[in-house]
Amino acid sequence: MEAAIFVGTQKLLQLAKAGPDIISYTVWSFAMEFEARPEIRDVLRISTLEFFDFLKGDENPNGLWAWLSQNDMEVQQQLKLFETNDQRRWWKFAYGSTKFNQWVSEPDHENAEGRKSPRLDYLVLDGLNEKGAPLGVVNIPTDWFEMFKKSLDTAFNNFKKQVLESFKAGSFSRGAYNEFGEFIQETWYNTIQYSKRKTYRGEGTLEYLVWDSVDDLIEHLQVLPKGEWQEEYWKKHSQRYYKGIWSDKSATAEKMVFREIINNSNIQSIETWNGWGGQPKKYWKTIYMSPQPFAEKVFEVSVNSKTDELVQEIWNQALKKYSKCIWSDSTGAPDKAIYQKIITDDTMTIEYWNKGFTKYIKETYSGSSEREDKLRWKFVLNTDDEVIQEVWDKHKKYGKTIINKAGKVIHVEGEIPPKSLPDWWPNMNAINWNNIQI
Numbered sequence: 430m431e432a433a434i435f436v437g438t439q440k441l442l443q444l445a446k447a448g449p450d451i452i453s454y455t456v457w458s459f460a461m462e463f464e465a466r467p468e469i470r471d472v473l474r475i476s477t478l479e480f481f482d483f484l485k486g487d488e489n490p491n492g493l494w495a496w497l498s499q500n501d502m503e504v505q506q507q508l509k510l511f512e513t514n515d516q517r518r519w520w521k522f523a524y525g526s527t528k529f530n531q532w533v534s535e536p537d538h539e540n541a542e543g544r545k546s547p548r549l550d551y552l553v554l555d556g557l558n559e560k561g562a563p564l565g566v567v568n569i570p571t572d573w574f575e576m577f578k579k580s581l582d583t584a585f586n587n588f589k590k591q592v593l594e595s596f597k598a599g600s601f602s603r604g605a606y607n608e609f610g611e612f613i614q615e616t617w618y619n620t621i622q623y624s625k626r627k628t629y630r631g632e633g634t635l636e637y638l639v640w641d642s643v644d645d646l647i648e649h650l651q652v653l654p655k656g657e658w659q660e661e662y663w664k665k666h667s668q669r670y671y672k673g674i675w676s677d678k679s680a681t682a683e684k685m686v687f688r689e690i691i692n693n694s695n696i697q698s699i700e701t702w703n704g705w706g707g708q709p710k711k712y713w714k715t716i717y718m719s720p721q722p723f724a725e726k727v728f729e730v731s732v733n734s735k736t737d738e739l740v741q742e743i744w745n746q747a748l749k750k751y752s753k754c755i756w757s758d759s760t761g762a763p764d765k766a767i768y769q770k771i772i773t774d775d776t777m778t779i780e781y782w783n784k785g786f787t788k789y790i791k792e793t794y795s796g797s798s799e800r801e802d803k804l805r806w807k808f809v810l811n812t813d814d815e816v817i818q819e820v821w822d823k824h825k826k827y828g829k830t831i832i833n834k835a836g837k838v839i840h841v842e843g844e845i846p847p848k849s850l851p852d853w854w855p856n857m858n859a860i861n862w863n864n865i866q867i
Contacts, residue, residue: 432472435459439480441603445615445623446644449489453524454607456493463497463563471565489528492554499562508558511551520544611635633678652678657686669693674705691720710734712759732759748773750797772797786812795823808851818847
């Protein structure tokens, strides 16, 4: 039965297209069994040779498996590769998360950029080579071997049956510890999905990945280097991509520090909280027309960390080419508005609330420039409820009218002065001066 499990493991590693790191740490289970049970070493000799041939065909002639399958020529070639190159040539470990042939060629098209790796991979392979591969039992009687092969076939068929029954129930899982003491659990689902979960000594999940039936990554959860918790999803609900980062693994709403969403229309939104990622804002959100670099912005809102002011900007909405609003706090309530700018195809309007000694100011410019020679109309409500209106035309003609709180014109000057309040201005006696809405 033990031999059947080991053969089954080799077959599953092939069928599941296991990663190079899984291939590497699995070898130690085989090595320990071969050392402790020489007869198992003999029984599994052929399957081990075939498994290494599979690895070579998959661009991953793993040196540890070469040693276990007694492929001395491959082991010597890899030792020579280490010994004839500078020890800092590779910044990753061989036999890690990269296939061996890819690992060999990486320095030819990538730079180390200061990264270094001690050659523990060479020391391990050299030590194993010096020790020699586990030895089997010699002169096993042929009749006993044939009998054991039949027993092995029966055991493996039973093992395969157990796997199929697990699939019918929904999934099949297996787990093992890697060289870092992390527990790796792999699960195959009857939906043709595959997942891998990494845990470590009571710390819970460190990383969790899910692939779909066409081998595309659709879910990735992990602990980041600074202890933050990150979740990524692809092709989920109405979102093409989702990424969330929280300050810790609790992943509660108040702990969220970053969020990115790309919907099925390819519109991207990015949000940050509490200055995450160097963004100097208490809150910041931007929406882009696409997730490409330098894409066109359509919306941006932020909250200042020091003043708590809320700023909102919108591009190309309805008849407005651009609008910007600022509120004195993050509530965005109408009576907290202190600034608004609106740009259309041919004019720009700017409004201020409670600026200096005024309750309200509204200015209109021709075009989109805030130049003095482009100012065409200005409306000011002073703190004593006196209204001042000024007008300029394109020929630089000017007019000014002052109206008191009772609505009476008390001053007129210039060639084209406005004589009364504008149509949009509410009744003077009914107005709430702290909540001016146009």
